[in-house]
Amino acid sequence: MNYSFTHNFAAQADAEDPLHKYRNQFFFPQHKGNPVVYFTGNSLGLQPKKAKEIVLEELEDWAKFGVEGHTEARRPWLPYHEFFTEKLAKVVGAHPTEVVAMNGLTANLHFLMVSFFRPQGKRTKILCEGKAFPSDQYALKSQLRFHGLDPKEHLIEITPDPETELIEDDRVVAAIDEHRDELALVMLGGVNYYTGQWFDMARITDAAKRAGAKMGWDLAHAAGNVPLELHKWGVDFAAWCGYKYLNSGPGGVSGVYIHEQYHGQKDIPRFEGWWGHNKENRFTMPKEFEPIPTAEAWQLSNAPVLSMAPLLASLDLFEEAGFAALRQKSLNLTGYLAFVIEQLAQSTGVALKVITPLAAQRRGAQLSVVIPNKGKAIFNTLTAEGVIADWREPDVIRMAPVPLYNSYEDIYRFGKILEKALNA
Ligand SMILES: *Cc1c(COP(=O)(O)O)cnc(C)c1O
DSSP states (O other): OOOOSSHHHHHHHHHTOTTGGGGGGEEOOEETTEEOEEOBTTTSOOEEHHHHHHHHHHHHHHHHHGGGHHHHSSSOSTTTTHHHHHHHHHHHTOOGGGEEEOSOHHHHHHHHHHHHOOOBTTBOEEEEETTOOHHHHHHHHHHHHHTTOOHHHHEEEEOOOTTTOOOOHHHHHHHHHHTTTTEEEEEEESBOTTTOBBOOHHHHHHHHHHTTOEEEEEOTTTTTTSOOOHHHHTOOEEEEOSSSTTOOOTTOOOEEEEOGGGTTOSSSOOOOOGGGBOTTTGGGOOSSOOBOSSGGGGOOSOOOHHHHHHHHHHHHHHHHHOHHHHHHHHHHHHHHHHHHHHHHHHHHOOOOEEOSOOSGGGBOSOEEEEOTTTHHHHHHHHHHTTEEOEEETTTEEEEBOOTTTOOHHHHHHHHHHHHHHHHO
């Protein structure tokens, strides 16, 4: 695209955007009678207008059928999680049997590590990114302690380069090679929550596998954002949350992926529950656990229907819009944001610095931008003018234009507000 920081350009780009119509499928918070500039879809996706209808349908069916809704509801509750499988499989590039929607993200990371972090002999260590999302750090460290291992010795953290704040793929691969005999697990965020850096997941997965370690990905900031091929890459396991780019609503259900090579095993270490048991005889309450021969074997409980329902509305929109088209728009839209920031750095003389790598294969929708000196004051002005973005101490603002509902005009409006704030 030939960008220009003018209203004409933004209006024209929206007019020519075949996905622009999906904006109208979402509710936008309002600021002084206008929709806010919403750049936090990486934190909590907006509400699809259809979500309420689907939740109300479940409430109606509950009123109408009581317990019989498990089989009689228009979307029967017994197999409710199955309504997500095909669609989520497409989002992460997996076979439908490899995916299931359940629990919350951190809970799932723990359940998956029960199966896939099995320290043995010299292989006792976990390799992860330094400054990982706090919940992931807590999960990894507590898993180590659970196995009687001291995190100080057994958690290898690859610290970000102090200049760029990034963790180059080369360094991850080199660290895997260096520790190849002692690694039990490599676990990273596919897209780093702070910098927006998208790792070369195929390459890192390959390196981890060759080293004889298991590879797990936290896809909180990747699912619904960047193209994924988990099965093809040979990833062992992954988990993500539903409420960021996938718009399932606050605390919405997480998804997991488990490579098919691990399915149908009775002796795999796993915390088990009745919803992982063979569907044919689950209700005869047999004593012996018989795993469903898919990722569903890792389910514990029956599906939280009311909280899962909104995700159906969102995944339908993903299907309809098409992931390839969304990704193309995402590259263009975030490219436009990078362009506007560059223009403003030049015109105002403020040394704005984008820390997110800009190459298409290294980023998704998010840009993290350092605003030197008066960053917090500028962020507060943005908020007061109706921009919802995310502030990280000491000086970074994170913004994620989402291709399903953000527009070029959003970015133009944001640019004008930022320009005023920088010049003030
Ligand atoms: C958002 C996010 C989480 C959130 O965890 P929950 O269990 O859903 O509360 C965890 N890890 C990463 C990397 C995240 O970005």
